[in-house]
Amino acid sequence: MERSADMQGFLLALQFFTVLPIQKQIDLHVHNATAMYSLLPIIGLFIGILDALYIVAMGHTTFSPVFVAIFFILLHAFYTGGLHIDGWVDMSDAFFSYRDVARRVEILDDPRVGAFGAMSLVALVLAQFAIIYELVLANHYMMLVVVPVLARIGAVYCFAYIPLAKETGIAAFFRTLVNKRVLTITTCVIFGITIIATALYELIFVAMISVFLVITILYKRFCLKNFGGVSGDLVGAYITGSEVLLWLAVLLCL
Structure with a gap:
């Protein structure tokens, strides 16, 4: 039963957090939802391996x-279907609106991309390219x-342990399903x-x-101060940033 839940949770993680077309109907209950979030860092590991393999493969070519x-x-x-970048853009639009907390939370739900979201996306891509x-x-x-693994370990913490910015949305929905104790143990392992x-x-x-711990602590304070808590978009923004x-x-230590 537990192995089945783990496999179904892994398939759910692939469905929700990657671009892979997993064509299977999976029930969303406590075991599956907990396994899905518990295995999110493993999804990060696969992405990190693909990142490294790409760099190695390109090293044997003449591409610049x-x-x-x-x-x-x-x-x-592409690996995530731009899911977390979307959260980055929504977070930027909301934060740079300089509105009150309630209005910022409303802007998070707005599917339209504003000027600040567009500018933040350009800044993000330029920073990624330079590094x-x-x-x-x-x-x-x-x-x-290791980078995508740590980013998703932090994302699990943000999802499970930062108060919710709103009682609706994907983060609030899954928060009611997961077993926080099991999620904590597996993530710590x-x-x-x-x-x-x-x-x-x-x-x-x-x-x-050190950077990982500082980022996570500061981001928790950022979410609480500016949004009153966390949401699915803010978790995605955390991963991207x-x-x-x-x-x-890594670059500064070379």
């Missing part, structure tokens, strides 16, 4: 670093595997394995874990 960096960004966004370009030149790719695996890289490891900052931490 500019080409490699641009297509890295496109592929990285990945430098990492390609340095021929450093192994720590790219994955985090522990990640720490052990990255400890071999010494300075880079210390920098990445934290990946960029973790890539930067």
Whole structure:
């Protein structure tokens, strides 16, 4: 029964958090929803492996670093169907509206892209390009595997332990389904394995874990102050922003 729930949860994670067309009807109950969020860092691991394999493969071609960096960004966004980038854009529109908390939460639900969302997306892509370009030149790719894992471990924390900004939406829906105790245990186990695996890289490891913890703490305060809590869009924005900052931490330690 538990193995079946884990497999169904994994398929749910693929359905919700990747572009893979999983054509299967899966019941949304406590075991499946908890497994789905518990396995989110594993989805990050697969994405990180694909990122690293892409850089390795391009190293055996004559394509320029500019080409490699641009297509890295496109592929990285494609893996998730742009889901988390959408959260980044919505968060930017809401935050830079300089309205009160209630109005910002309303703007999060607005499907239209405003000027601030568009500008923040351009800034995000430029930052991604600059960092990945430098990492390609340095021929450093192994720590790219860890970045999506840490980003999604932090996302699980944001989802489960930051108060909700609103009682509706996808985050609120799944919050009522998951077993928080099981989710905490599985996420801590994955985090522990990640720490052990990255400890071999010494300075880079210390920098990445430090940046990860600082990002998560500050983002919690940011969400509470500006939105009164967290939502699905804000969790997606966390993943997108934290990946960029973790890539930067790797670059600065080279």
